[in-house]
Amino acid sequence: MSKQEVESQVAQDGTANAPEMQSLMQKMVEQGVYTITPKIDTMKISYPLLTSVFPEKSESEIKYFLDKLVANKMLIPKLLDKIIVCPTCKSSSVYSKYNCPRCSSFDIGKASIIEHVRCGYTGSKERFVREDSLVCPKCKGVVSEVDYRTIGTSFECNSCRSRFEAPRMSHKCYSCEDVFTYREARYEPVLEYSLTEETKRTLAKGSVPLASVAKILRDSGFDVSLRADLIGKSGAVHTFDICARRGTQLIVANFTFEPKEEDIIGLFAKKYDIDPTITLLIALTPASKEQEAVSKAYGVKILSSGSFDSIGEEIVQLAQK
Ligand SMILES: [Zn+2]
Ligand SMILES: [Zn+2]
Ligand SMILES: [Zn+2]
Incomplete structure (x- = not known):
């Protein structure tokens, strides 16, 4: 072929x-x-x-x-x-608003609800405020700290004056200004x-990385075979993703997605039988410290880089050493 x-x-x-x-x-x-x-x-x-x-x-x-x-x-x-x-x-540029459940007005606010103990009037604290004192809106009596108790907080509508525990929520689109509820x-x-x-396997074994690395090697004078079978000392046939020869040099390389230990050891077995000048495992993702250590121990060099052009160049540089 x-x-x-x-x-x-x-x-x-x-x-x-x-x-x-x-x-x-x-x-x-x-x-x-x-x-x-x-x-x-x-x-x-x-x-x-x-x-x-x-x-x-x-x-x-x-x-x-x-x-x-x-x-x-x-x-x-x-x-x-x-x-x-x-x-x-379909814009995601949407903001949320709180509305009065009765009149739908957006002009609502959080209110602290207090009771004037003497007359029993309850209302938002805001409505008691007269300059710097509190005055009961019903009995007009001055309300001191001890004259009222806090009932709780709720929402109050500034349009219809109704009070409610939870507002209704609506959303408005910044793009088309449509207003809609959670239902719509x-x-x-x-x-x-x-x-x-x-x-990942398809990618590592596919033509994309092979072709990009092979081109750079050929440009540097290597005779490159892809998916090449080599016969080892033992007589066994080993397949490499890339086989590059230049003079007496033989570089063999396999591709993998992540440089797993099993890939390194598998490549070591082939290397032992073939005895190439350089044995490379080209990974699409970076090697961990452990994987680096394993590859050193087995004499298999891991190459991984962001771009495949630079991997091709790294191989050329390795061959010059
Ligand atoms: Zn009162
Ligand atoms: Zn209202
Ligand atoms: Zn819209």
Whole structure:
């Protein structure tokens, strides 16, 4: 099989075949970001990673795309929050207000309710206030600290003067100025998406990282084979994602999403049998301290970086040492 044939077969491999998913993965690899995070601004919930990949897609097309990827088990949604959205224009730029349950006025306030002990009149403390003393609105008597007791706090309407325990809540849209209650409001989930294990495997084994690293190696004079089989001292056949030869140097590399210990040890077994100059495990996410230690012990170098261009260059630099 020629290099081109191998590469095209890689491209057709699994779910990465979907061209849109391929573009998304390309972007993820370029940026080293593998979570699709929502951004809530004054107008809407958006996904900047997706709008950068598909600038022509509308908000609802992006939502449809994400739903499809979730249905196909490529992404896992995680509920971060729920927000109130205008039922008329779908803006998330909404504020809440308290209203009088009787006349619907928004001009209501919290009131401390007191009772004038002598005449039994109860009302909001505000209505007793006359300059710097308290005067009972009913009997007109001056009320001192000991003449009243506090009943509690409640809300009071400045329009119809009614008192109530709890106000009615309404929402107003900053964009279209529609006013609506919780009954009419849309209550939308804010979701973050991460890759399923299956997608991580597909991504690590897909053509995106392979092609971007292979190009840089070829530009530096390496003869590169993708998904190459090499025969070891034992006679066993070992497959590497990348095999790069230049002169007497042989660099072998496998891709993985996270540099797990089992990947490091698996690669060590191949390295032992093949004896390459450099053995690399290229990870899409950074290695932990433990993983670094394991890789040192086994003589397998872990490369992980935000961008795959820099990984290609790192390999070239390693080969020069
Ligand atoms: Zn009174
Ligand atoms: Zn009222
Ligand atoms: Zn609106």
